[in-house]
Amino acid sequence: MTTAHRAAAVATAAALAATFAVASTPSTASAACAPDARDLLMTYQPVDHTVTDASYFLARLTLANGDRRCSLAGGWTMYFNSVRQPAAVLTGAAGDLARKQLADQGLSVARADQAQSGDFYALRPTSAFKPVASGERRTIDLNIELWATHKSDGPAGWSIAYGDGKPRWMPSKSLLDPADPKQTKAFSGDVRPVQSAATRFAENTSAKRRLTLQERIVPQPLSATATGGTVRIGGGSAVDAPAELRGEAGYLGSALHDVAKGDGAPISLRLDPKLDVDRDGKADAEGYTLASTAKGVDIVGTDRAGVLYGIQTLRQLIPSAAYKAGGAGTVAVPRATVADAPLFGYRGLHIDVARHFETKETVKKFLDLMAFTKMNRLHFGVTNDEGWRVEIPGLPELTGFGSKRELDPPEKNALHQGMGSVNDLGGGDGVDGKPRNQTEANLGRAPAYQGFEQAMGNFVGKGSGHYSVRDFKEILAYATERHIEVVPEFNFPAHARAAVQSMERRYQRTKDDAYRLLDPADTSQHVSVQLYNDNLANPCIPGTYAFLTKVVTEVGKMYADAKAPLNRINLGGDEPPGPPAGWWSGSPACKNNPETAGKSGEQLADLFFTKWNGIAQTVAKTTAGWEDVTDPGRDLRLKNFAPLPWQNVWGWGREDWAYRFANEGTPVILAHATNLYMDLAYNKDPDEPGYYWAAYVDEKSTFTYQPFNVYANATETRWGGPVTPDPNWVKLTETGKKNILGLEAQLWAENGKTPGIREYQAFPKLLGAAERAWNRRTPGTAEMPAAWDVFNNTLGQVTFPLLSFYKPVGLRGAGVNYRIPLPGAKISGGTLTANVRNPGLAIEYSTDGVRWQRYAGPVSAGPAALTRTRSADGRTSRISPVGVPAWQSGTAYPAGALVTHQGEIFTATGPSTGQAPDLSPRAWRLLQ
Numbered sequence: 010m011t012t013a014h015r016a017a018a019v020a021t022a023a024a025l026a027a028t029f030a031v032a033s034t035p036s037t038a039s040a041a042c043a044p045d046a047r048d049l050l051m052t053y054q055p056v057d058h059t060v061t062d063a064s065y066f067l068a069r070l071t072l073a074n075g076d077r078r079c080s081l082a083g084g085w086t087m088y089f090n091s092v093r094q095p096a097a098v099l100t101g102a103a104g105d106l107a108r109k110q111l112a113d114q115g116l117s118v119a120r121a122d123q124a125q126s127g128d129f130y131a132l133r134p135t136s137a138f139k140p141v142a143s144g145e146r147r148t149i150d151l152n153i154e155l156w157a158t159h160k161s162d163g164p165a166g167w168s169i170a171y172g173d174g175k176p177r178w179m180p181s182k183s184l185l186d187p188a189d190p191k192q193t194k195a196f197s198g199d200v201r202p203v204q205s206a207a208t209r210f211a212e213n214t215s216a217k218r219r220l221t222l223q224e225r226i227v228p229q230p231l232s233a234t235a236t237g238g239t240v241r242i243g244g245g246s247a248v249d250a251p252a253e254l255r256g257e258a259g260y261l262g263s264a265l266h267d268v269a270k271g272d273g274a275p276i277s278l279r280l281d282p283k284l285d286v287d288r289d290g291k292a293d294a295e296g297y298t299l300a301s302t303a304k305g306v307d308i309v310g311t312d313r314a315g316v317l318y319g320i321q322t323l324r325q326l327i328p329s330a331a332y333k334a335g336g337a338g339t340v341a342v343p344r345a346t347v348a349d350a351p352l353f354g355y356r357g358l359h360i361d362v363a364r365h366f367e368t369k370e371t372v373k374k375f376l377d378l379m380a381f382t383k384m385n386r387l388h389f390g391v392t393n394d395e396g397w398r399v400e401i402p403g404l405p406e407l408t409g410f411g412s413k414r415e416l417d418p419p420e421k422n423a424l425h426q427g428m429g430s431v432n433d434l435g436g437g438d439g440v441d442g443k444p445r446n447q448t449e450a451n452l453g454r455a456p457a458y459q460g461f462e463q464a465m466g467n468f469v470g471k472g473s474g475h476y477s478v479r480d481f482k483e484i485l486a487y488a489t490e491r492h493i494e495v496v497p498e499f500n501f502p503a504h505a506r507a508a509v510q511s512m513e514r515r516y517q518r519t520k521d522d523a524y525r526l527l528d529p530a531d532t533s534q535h536v537s538v539q540l541y542n543d544n545l546a547n548p549c550i551p552g553t554y555a556f557l558t559k560v561v562t563e564v565g566k567m568y569a570d571a572k573a574p575l576n577r578i579n580l581g582g583d584e585p586p587g588p589p590a591g592w593w594s595g596s597p598a599c600k601n602n603p604e605t606a607g608k609s610g611e612q613l614a615d616l617f618f619t620k621w622n623g624i625a626q627t628v629a630k631t632t633a634g635w636e637d638v639t640d641p642g643r644d645l646r647l648k649n650f651a652p653l654p655w656q657n658v659w660g661w662g663r664e665d666w667a668y669r670f671a672n673e674g675t676p677v678i679l680a681h682a683t684n685l686y687m688d689l690a691y692n693k694d695p696d697e698p699g700y701y702w703a704a705y706v707d708e709k710s711t712f713t714y715q716p717f718n719v720y721a722n723a724t725e726t727r728w729g730g731p732v733t734p735d736p737n738w739v740k741l742t743e744t745g746k747k748n749i750l751g752l753e754a755q756l757w758a759e760n761g762k763t764p765g766i767r768e769y770q771a772f773p774k775l776l777g778a779a780e781r782a783w784n785r786r787t788p789g790t791a792e793m794p795a796a797w798d799v800f801n802n803t804l805g806q807v808t809f810p811l812l813s814f815y816k817p818v819g820l821r822g823a824g825v826n827y828r829i830p831l832p833g834a835k836i837s838g839g840t841l842t843a844n845v846r847n848p849g850l851a852i853e854y855s856t857d858g859v860r861w862q863r864y865a866g867p868v869s870a871g872p873a874a875l876t877r878t879r880s881a882d883g884r885t886s887r888i889s890p891v892g893v894p895a896w897q898s899g900t901a902y903p904a905g906a907l908v909t910h911q912g913e914i915f916t917a918t919g920p921s922t923g924q925a926p927d928l929s930p931r932a933w934r935l936l937q
Contacts, residue, residue: 044076046177053163054184063196065096070149074141081141087132090429091164096152107152122425156195161698165429165466177442185695186912201729204694206891210833215801217848228783230349243339245272267816268331273339274305284311286350296350314492329810355751356782357386363393364758366474371764377817380491382779388496394506411511414472415439430470458765460696470762485571500581506544525552532595537586548617549599565628578625583635615645622647641669653680665738671745679752684714687774688757698760711777754778765826772827805847813882829886832876836892841870851879857905858916
């Protein structure tokens, strides 16, 4: 950060601190004016999960009026999104109680959109509302369904509108105190401890060890032997390659030029279709050998993909210092021999760009990182309820309406605000006065996206956006250069709200029902998991199939133009809104169509998938879809279709579906949520963004996953209790193993609001998934601890430094925002002892939050300290307090004193007593 930018950030922080430094006693102010939205602050915090057991919890909003002139009286509406429903919108006793709770405070809450569909709400005053005076902090108690133990569970995207005026951004903040069990224990069955310096200290058992050449490469090759000495190569090295390897030679030259521009030893690229890496008498698809000698480097691949993977291994042999320097000379790589081939032919990553959009540059960076780790399938989630992201010629409403989000309750021009986002921090989306940059959205601090940031609740996030035909073809071409097949997903019949509502707008405009997706006379009642009641395409009308045919036909043309293979389309098919008896039960179109009359909801779904599968296979050889499309106990089996089993949550009854499919002869792509959902939170720390409905998922979850024995990970429930394996779980047979096509890591986008947080969620988790998809030597349960210890060392000593300075080929910029692990620590007798999960990473400590020192071993620190981990590129983890006391009212604190308050860490800027740190920002400095 430049000095000017630093000064600007400090000034912004000071201004925001002054704005929100409201007094506890109201001052006099005029009730005739309305406070400026930027002078308000809405703070959310769960208070008590014990008021019921897993039904609803007590949350508290604190509305601070920092406007020096005006009280907040009536006549306003506050809009927000919430993944958890306010109980006041529920029916029954819980809803009645919650509505009275709010009414007693002069408030009401209801769904904000005209369709009454989704996660969009409005908080309004009643005639009994008492004005919030200038300088006042008003607490608002409300019950919210289920639980919320992470900050990212909180409401997001707050704005306020006065009368009929335009909504304006209202700053908001999410708090959660990790030391308060009432805030962190979801219900009585939640026995999982909250992460702390102490729990991490106990977990960090890996000691630094010397790594072999084979252990330094991720994923590990079948064999790799250092032969002694080095050879120097560079961007100017002569590359000898046949014409069919021209693309791979160009890729290699560009990659080397990024790190060392000088001449070096020659490099040879060759093909040998009979290459038998494992010497079993058969050629190994995607296999390669690499030999680096004093004379140069020789890479031989069974096919073009194999040559590329040999190049990726060579890239990993380049020291991270060379990536950092990017100099004009050459780099030394070890002389070595490597032989390698993959376990699975399908090694996938699913990126959801429907919930939150990502630019083509971000997708390309992920594609290059996939190639770097030898992944070869991008499952591209371009459609869902919340957005349609690819242009389809002839259907302009899909992107003209369905790719946009606005604060537009009638949804005249766009889908309504969802998941706390509209058009990111840009304009034209119905919200005025939004933050000017991410620092302002983060309430005055530049976000690092090493965990939850307040910016994620203050409109940061691409709710709008799409790929033009040209953009999409550009992504396809970039992927094809890296031997990555793009599997597009068009999710139907559920999760289709963006498409359904877009085609309704088309019908309203043209009165042409050729592509209409719903029966307007359908009275069926259904609500999806995400609270949508209007997201289901109708299987009984011709428009549905005409629409799907149009979509895949146009997409097929894009693939052909880009010279990209379209071997598989994902049909979607997950989470149809329940119950099945309600699916299209009130649709006259279904009752009057001879083909569908008298069929149950499940029979109609089977009919739909059969037709949808046939349509998709007019342009693609095969299809895939979520396990919901069928199940092992039903008769439906689709031609050339592979299910993705995902709901293997221990105790939910689907733990063995993948193996039951495979054993019966159905090809399977493993997508198990307990281990492969990278968007799930890393662990139980309120500052870890992500959901936790299936499990907490970190890189240990992905690395220790055993594709042929998933039950090996069935040790504890998502709530930390023990799992009792069911003896009836079907085991995978030797024949069934042959039907496991591979595995796929999932990166859903509900919380993926910036490229930085996407990278944080994916790395290092994706590295563990890549290991299990590629490495043929999956450790058994007994061998796994030793393998995990090596992997920890590999990440800390080699892979993280490489990612710090990684340069994606053909793109600008460098570095990956991988998650930097927080250190573990303890203080005993004033002595600080610390450790870190990945040996090789540096630990720092501070006793005042200002001066940081390198930790080299046990050190005298006094009763309290702060610790953090520093990466090779200078970035740091979140701060981890050790022995830091909670702030207490009336206690005198000297300058430099450390305290925690409501889960945040503060240091006193001068002698301080009286108000809590968040009420007195001039006396306290927020450290993180």
